[in-house]
Amino acid sequence: MNTNSNTYTVIYTTIIVVIVAAVLAFVAMTLKPLQDANVKAETISQMLSAAQLVNDSDLQKMDNRAVLSKYSESVRTAFLINSKGAKVRELNTEEGSIELADNLKEQNYNIKGAGEPNLPVYVFDKAGEEIYVLPVYGAGLWGPVWGYIAFNADCSKIVGAYFDHSGETPGLGAKIKDEPSFREQFAGKSVDVTGTKLFSIVKGGAPEGATGAVDAIAGATMTCKGLDAAINTWLSAYKPFLATQMGASLSQGCGSCGENSGDCCGGGDCGGSCNGSCGGNHQCNR
Amino acid sequence: MNKDLKNTLLNPIFKGNPITVLVLGICSSLAVTVQLKGALVMALSVIVVTGLSSLVVSLIRNTIPNRVRIIVQLVVVALMVIVVDQVLKAYAYSIDKQLSVYIGLIITNCIVMGRIEAFALGNKPWPSFIDGVANGAGYGLILVIVAFFRELLGSGTLLGFQVLPDSYVPNNLVILPPMALILLGCIVWVQRAIQKDLQEK
Amino acid sequence: MSLRQTVDKIKPTFSEGGKFGWLHSTFDAFESFLFVPDTVTKNGVHVRDSVDLKRVITAAMVALLPCVLFSMWNIGYQRNLAIGGDMGFWAMIWFGFLKILPLYLVTYIVGLGIEFTSAQLRGHEVNEGFLFSGLIIPMIVPVTIPLWMLGLAVAFAVIFGKEVFGGTGMNIWNPALLARAFLFFSYPNQMSGDGIWVATRKADVIVDGFSGATPLSQVSGGLDAIRYSVSDMFLGTIPGSVGETCKVAILIGAFVLIYTGVGSWKIMLSSVLGGLFVGFLGTAFGATDVPAWYHLIMGGFLFGTVFMATDPVTAAQTETGKWIYGFLVGAIAVVIRLFNPGYPEGMMLSILLLNTFAPLIDHCVVNHNIKKRLGRVKTV
Numbered sequence: 001m002n003t004n005s006n007t008y009t010v011i012y013t014t015i016i017v018v019i020v021a022a023v024l025a026f027v028a029m030t031l032k033p034l035q036d037a038n039v040k041a042e043t044i045s046q047m048l049s050a051a052q053l054v055n056d057s058d059l060q061k062m063d064n065r066a067v068l069s070k071y072s073e074s075v076r077t078a079f080l081i082n083s084k085g086a087k088v089r090e091l092n093t094e095e096g097s098i099e100l101a102d103n104l105k106e107q108n109y110n111i112k113g114a115g116e117p118n119l120p121v122y123v124f125d126k127a128g129e130e131i132y133v134l135p136v137y138g139a140g141l142w143g144p145v146w147g148y149i150a151f152n153a154d155c156s157k158i159v160g161a162y163f164d165h166s167g168e169t170p171g172l173g174a175k176i177k178d179e180p181s182f183r184e185q186f187a188g189k190s191v192d193v194t195g196t197k198l199f200s201i202v203k204g205g206a207p208e209g210a211t212g213a214v215d216a217i218a219g220a221t222m223t224c225k226g227l228d229a230a231i232n233t234w235l236s237a238y239k240p241f242l243a244t245q246m247g248a249s250l251s252q253g254c255g256s257c258g259e260n261s262g263d264c265c266g267g268g269d270c271g272g273s274c275n276g277s278c279g280g281n282h283q284c285n286r
Numbered sequence: 287m288n289k290d291l292k293n294t295l296l297n298p299i300f301k302g303n304p305i306t307v308l309v310l311g312i313c314s315s316l317a318v319t320v321q322l323k324g325a326l327v328m329a330l331s332v333i334v335v336t337g338l339s340s341l342v343v344s345l346i347r348n349t350i351p352n353r354v355r356i357i358v359q360l361v362v363v364a365l366m367v368i369v370v371d372q373v374l375k376a377y378a379y380s381i382d383k384q385l386s387v388y389i390g391l392i393i394t395n396c397i398v399m400g401r402i403e404a405f406a407l408g409n410k411p412w413p414s415f416i417d418g419v420a421n422g423a424g425y426g427l428i429l430v431i432v433a434f435f436r437e438l439l440g441s442g443t444l445l446g447f448q449v450l451p452d453s454y455v456p457n458n459l460v461i462l463p464p465m466a467l468i469l470l471g472c473i474v475w476v477q478r479a480i481q482k483d484l485q486e487k
Numbered sequence: 488m489s490l491r492q493t494v495d496k497i498k499p500t501f502s503e504g505g506k507f508g509w510l511h512s513t514f515d516a517f518e519s520f521l522f523v524p525d526t527v528t529k530n531g532v533h534v535r536d537s538v539d540l541k542r543v544i545t546a547a548m549v550a551l552l553p554c555v556l557f558s559m560w561n562i563g564y565q566r567n568l569a570i571g572g573d574m575g576f577w578a579m580i581w582f583g584f585l586k587i588l589p590l591y592l593v594t595y596i597v598g599l600g601i602e603f604t605s606a607q608l609r610g611h612e613v614n615e616g617f618l619f620s621g622l623i624i625p626m627i628v629p630v631t632i633p634l635w636m637l638g639l640a641v642a643f644a645v646i647f648g649k650e651v652f653g654g655t656g657m658n659i660w661n662p663a664l665l666a667r668a669f670l671f672f673s674y675p676n677q678m679s680g681d682g683i684w685v686a687t688r689k690a691d692v693i694v695d696g697f698s699g700a701t702p703l704s705q706v707s708g709g710l711d712a713i714r715y716s717v718s719d720m721f722l723g724t725i726p727g728s729v730g731e732t733c734k735v736a737i738l739i740g741a742f743v744l745i746y747t748g749v750g751s752w753k754i755m756l757s758s759v760l761g762g763l764f765v766g767f768l769g770t771a772f773g774a775t776d777v778p779a780w781y782h783l784i785m786g787g788f789l790f791g792t793v794f795m796a797t798d799p800v801t802a803a804q805t806e807t808g809k810w811i812y813g814f815l816v817g818a819i820a821v822v823i824r825l826f827n828p829g830y831p832e833g834m835m836l837s838i839l840l841l842n843t844f845a846p847l848i849d850h851c852v853v854n855h856n857i858k859k860r861l862g863r864v865k866t867v
Contacts, residue, residue, distance in 0.1 A: 009351040031376040038379035170461045219675035459673035
């Protein structure tokens with residue numbers, strides 16, 4: 001047979017391509033559930049690590065199924081909020097059909113003005129206490145950096161944090177993930193929802209006793225800058241939500257915070273720091 | 287095993303090593319040798335891809351139209367690479383993430399196409415398979431040697447376990463790609479010192 | 488018996504066929520270090536200059552001396568500032584001397600050790616090239632660098648920067664800068680930051696408000712962030728790599744190099760012009776508010792321009808090439824300083840990059856000349 005004729009060539013290549021496509025489709029279909037479970041389990045284990053629900057060495061030993069069931073067991077609720085902090089819809093947390101908001105990149109564009117963001121909030125239960133886990137996402141030096149920051153029930157304190165990256169320099173920028181001491185700094189800090197800079201990663205070391213700052217990693221200036229920007233951009237988007245959370249526990253002492261009122265807290269404790277949209281602003285301290 | 291086959295198997299591992307002698311597949315050996323684990327998985331993936339694609343191409347070698355030969359080979363190689371990638375994503379997710387694009391880039395690894403063109407197109411399936419596996423192994427061997435030194439000196443660990451004492455200060459240059467090139471150079475140096483016939487006049 | 492007679496007497500033992508014949512390169516090295524060599528050219532002569540390698544290196548070493556001397560004082564002076572003490576002039580020099588001496592010992596023992604061994608192995612003569620590189624290396628590192636790191640860097644630079652290319656005169660990159668680049672990328676914590684430029688003793692208490700930051704680490708914050716006066720930066724009473732701080736000493740060195748013809752004034756001038764040009768563009772387009780000429784007195788710009796960009800082996804050889812090479816060295820150094828906060832000192836990277844391209848620049852210049860002359864022939 002003449003293998004060089006046009007007809008033969010066309011038929012041959014068609015058959016080869018169809019066979020290959022069929023094989024690939026079969027492989028992809030069979031492996032898809034496993035792959036999805038991997039991605040989900042990874043995201044969840046990062047959240048669990050941030051919320052300090054499981055320690056890192058135990059987490060490494062857990063397989064996908066264990067991670068997923070740990071999530072369903074410890075999560076109280078998960079929902080999406082819009083830029084005003086209002087709940088848009090619930091996310092399914094049932095084991096077997098866990099729904100996560102894994103479109104952080106898209107939401108990052110939305111936060112920056114491309115559209116209305118739908119930001120996820122995961123509420124975990126840790127020995128009766130509520131823990132709020134919020135994602136952050138941004139650009140590092142070589143690629144995206146992202147992570148999860150866990151807050152206590154009134155969002156006044158950070159409980160823990162977890163960061164990951166796609167390709168930061170090993171030994172330098174990659175330490176945001178690999179160096180536990182960097183992540184551990186976040187526990188016990190708090191974010192300042194009144195200012196424009198909510199949280200800082202300070203090159204050369206945060207000032208002693210600073211509540212809203214941690215030390216940057218030496219030699220990883222650009223990665224830390226990127227992470228700093230990611231945290232600030234995302235937490236700014238969560239500002240209304242965080243403020244509400246903080247306000248909820250303080251509202252008893254805050255009385256009636258009228259809109260636009262100069263003395264929103266009655267006793268004048270707040271002085272001039274209460275702005276127009278006071279509604280439960282956390283500066284209304286007793 | 288007859289002598290020819292044995293030669294096919296052993297030659298690419300040392301005397302005709304695809305990296306140090308043929309200087310193929312340099313790019314990926316710079317990128318995936320930061321950690322030993324990644325290098326091992328990469329080596330294994332390349333062995334599977336080179337072996338299976340040589341086998342498949344050799345099986346259909348008499349039916350391939352000469353004009354679209356390269357494209358047909360590419361399709362076969364791409365199939366193998368994607369399958370390997372999918373399997374890793376399903377069963378070794380963390381390593382797949384670490385190797386990121388480099389698994390996909392096995393497609394462009396000159397060793398695979400080079401062996402198919404040079405060997406599998408003109409030989410029976412079994413020797414072709416052996417040749418593919420051997421070349422993959424030769425590639426993998428160099429990868430593992432480079433990764434061994436890079437992980438040991440760059441992180442003080444091997445396969446993730448700390449082997450050097452805490453007092454050892456990790457050398458960051460070893461983790462950066464240039465050092466992989468220098469280490470490769472050293473391996474070539476050592477090999478040519480042993481095998482005098484490789485030295486260029 | 489004079490030294491000459493002693494040397495002559497033991498010479499046969501070290502010549503070929505003698506008892507220590509295998510050590511002849513080592514012997515040669517010491518003999519020619521002490522006396523003018525007694526060998527004469529036998530084949531066709533290729534004179535490029537009347538000055539031999541030894542004289543070139545001696546001139547370069549003399550040129551570097553002011554920097555070495557000043558750096559000893561400055562190391563003491565910086566410590567004095569850090570502890571708010573009142574050390575006398577000689578106490579500062581003594582402190583600096585004790586800090587610098589180990590750096591030099593390590594550099595020379597490791598560097599020369601490798602040079603002698605490799606010359607011995609190959610049966611080459613030992614070259615003087617490392618005497619100068621060795622003098623420069625401690626000048627371009629922070630004074631607090633751990634000695635083993637320095638030794639490792641010197642070994643790396645000599646083996647992979649020089650010996651694999653065939654020894655002195657064959658290297659592509661400046662060996663001293665290669666040693667620094669090795670340190671910079673290998674051990675960033677010991678090579679950058681604010682805490683490494685000032686040497687203190689263990690028991691020293693640092694006074695409040697003292698910052699060991701260099702002007703270069705402050706410059707990213709704009710002009711206001713630089714807390715050193717222009718005269719401080721010019722005189723060199725600031726923290727920085729050991730020998731790079733005092734611009735006066737560097738200018739004296741530049742004068743010696745130009746006067747003896749060892750360093751090319753074209754490279755120095757064009758490098759300064761290149762730096763000023765980019766610095767000017769930077770201010771004109773609002774990338775920074777730091778005046779262009781600040782870059783000349785901050786960090787290692789001047790030191791690199793005078794002592795390392797002009798290295799005759801690694802710089803461009805053609806006269807037009809020197810202008811292009813020098814201009815790009817200065818320009819790229821300031822580009823890196825302005826636009827890459829990850830690497831505050833651009834000079835090292837810029838010179839190494841241009842070292843790589845120097846042969847290409849020469850090639851283009853030579854080809855251009857050939858074409859021009861061919862064109863002339865045709866028109867006639």
